[in-house]
Amino acid sequence: MTANAPETAESVEEFRARARSWLAANLPRLDPDAVPPLPGDDDHLWLRARELQQKLHAGGFAGICFPREYGGLGLPRAYQDAFTEESMGYEMPIILNIPTFSICCATLLDVGTEEQKRQHIGAAIRGEEILVQFLSEPSGGSDLAGLITRADRDGDGWVINGSKTWSTSAYAADYGLCLARTDSDKPKHEGLTMFLVPTNAPGLTINRIRMVDGSTEFCEEFFDNVRVDASAVVGEVDGGWAVASQQLFHERNAVGGGSPYVSGRGATPTRPKSDPFAVALATGRTADPEVRTMLGEMLTLSAVRSQLRARVSAGIAKGHLGPPAASMLRLFHAEHSMTEDDHALRIAGATGGFGTGPEPGYTGLAGVSFLGRQGAGLGGGSTEMSRNIISERMLGMPRELAPDRGVPFNQIKRGSR
Ligand SMILES: Cc1cc2nc3c(=O)[nH]c(=O)nc-3n(C[C@H](O)[C@H](O)[C@H](O)COP(=O)(O)OP(=O)(O)OC[C@H]3O[C@@H](n4cnc5c(N)ncnc54)[C@H](O)[C@@H]3O)c2cc1C
Known part of the structure; x- marks a missing residue:
């Protein structure tokens, strides 16, 4: 989580003033009269977001609430809020906020290994890495613990087979946080593991989905014997539900506007x-x-x-x-x-x-x-x-009926799946 005490002698107002003059000198101003373009092909927006993030990093205004040891500034939220207010009206890498920073990096910060934190949070803050989520499956997203993509042990590593869908911006990403079933003999919440999968892994096919509004940011993925090392496991083997729960918390917080890891505010350019x-x-x-x-x-x-x-x-x-x-x-x-x-x-x-x-x-x-x-x-x-x-x-109201609670996953009746 965010540092409690600022790792700086600079006050929020001093930081704000420095941000104001840096923004004016370094980032392009948005045209207030420009109508956002209709959704469509958007590869250029991702290249631009990486460039802008690199500028923020070079200027010392990236990863404001992430700890210093992982490449951030280690500052409390008030500093981030001040920067966000000052950045209104400037071109900012808004599309990196969700899910890269506020969901994926926030989850790695909470449960990743030291190596994962240093490598991936730092790279994202430098504008070198984009991370996305591989959670939902064609068989349904709300019952996430009921997913059927599986990962089987293979020597020191794992082999993933199955499919995911509705992954926002996977085509532009370097890594995806992928939840897979690693033990079907256990109840559905207990046999899951989270993996950090490179999007260029052999056997992983990513297709873009064109939506009715013309946008192409959603993707579907097919995992065909995708091999990952043991170091790709995030959290514990078979402890993926704890990781996913933390990730879902960050997701709700980010989508709802409560994350300290979001920098800048405004409509996502891929979805005006x-x-x-x-x-x-x-x-x-x-x-x-x-x-x-x-x-x-x-x-x-x-x-x-x-x-x-x-x-x-x-x-x-x-x-x-x-x-x-x-x-x-x-x-x-x-x-x-x-x-x-x-x-x-x-x-x-x-x-x-x-x-x-x-x-x-x-x-x-x-x-x-x-x-x-x-x-x-x-x-x-x-x-x-x-x-x-x-x-x-x-509110402490009665829990929803769950006849599959505590039942080994391979004994749960699952329609045609
Ligand atoms: C803009 C957007 C971005 C997304 N980005 C990603 C992403 O990056 N990665 C990813 O993995 N997924 C992503 N998703 C998918 C999203 O997580 C799922 O759409 C969502 O979890 C619902 O799953 P589903 O669409 O399969 O609907 P289902 O789970 O099939 O549900 C269908 C309907 O039934 C309702 N329902 C289901 N179960 C219950 C219940 N127990 N009680 C009450 N109502 C219930 C649901 O609320 C819904 O209205 C994205 C979706 C959207 C729209």
Whole structure:
């Protein structure tokens, strides 16, 4: 976790002032009037993100909350928040935030070996490595512990066979955190192991999936006798559920906006988001009472979201709230994001289908963004699963019925799988 005391004599305000002048001198300013391009092929965005991360590292502003021994600055969250505020309006490597820094590196920091931490966290901070998650499978993602991709021992190493899907940006990555079944005689949560798999490993095929909105950031992977060394194991053999649980905590926290390892703020460039305020301006509907009610609701939700983030993040950092509290952030993020897409399309009206001029602009983006609306309720674990966690682990309500609990995995009836 974040260091408690700053490893610097510099105050947050001094750090902020230094960041302000460094940003002005080193990073390009974003054009405030530029409409984000519609989703499509995005390889150039990843090359650019690596370049920008290398600049941040050279300037001494990368990995602000990661410990110094792993290449970070070892500073408390207040320094990161100050940097993020100052970086608004500049081009930042936003796509590295999730999952590389806030999920994968955060998990390695908690449970990785010393070598894994030094090698991978440091490389990510220097802009040399991108990490992603290989968790969900074609047979389902919510019941993660029920996965069927397996890893069998082979001498000192392991051989992985199976398939994964919905892996965000795997095509651009160097490594994936891959959960696989290593013992089918044990109950489903007990025979799993987490591996750090190089994406160029022989036998690993990564295909990009083109979505209805034109984006190609999702991937599916096929593991055909993929061999990894023993050093690829993250955490304990057959102890992968503990690693996955930590990873899922970081995921909910990151998706919900509570992670200290996120630097910079803004829409992910691979998946541009509609903005109801920009749509209201573009359609000339800012005086319409119905539109004003929707914009008022967005302002209220945004204010509640930032208060909720501050309160829950501080609660988790101080230990007043347990890790399940991150599900509240994750749930609210989905509600906010879906309402934003709904309102943008309502305000755009028919122009959401084609835009107001020769270019689709913000109004056309409202239609495209709406196509991906439901993703906010699935990525990072579904909102239904968040509600289950909040009810069972925070409110103490009865646990969901689980007839497969404690049953050896190979004796569980599993439909056609
Ligand atoms: C934007 C985005 C990014 C993603 N990135 C990644 C990634 O990088 N790596 C990765 O591995 N996966 C990723 N995913 C996949 C994501 O983790 C899964 O979509 C999610 O876990 C749900 O799994 P599923 O789609 O298989 O739905 P299923 O698990 O099949 O569920 C279908 C529906 O049933 C509901 N449901 C299932 N079980 C329960 C239950 N017990 N109680 C109540 N409701 C239930 C679910 O909430 C859902 O609505 C991503 C998905 C999205 C949309």
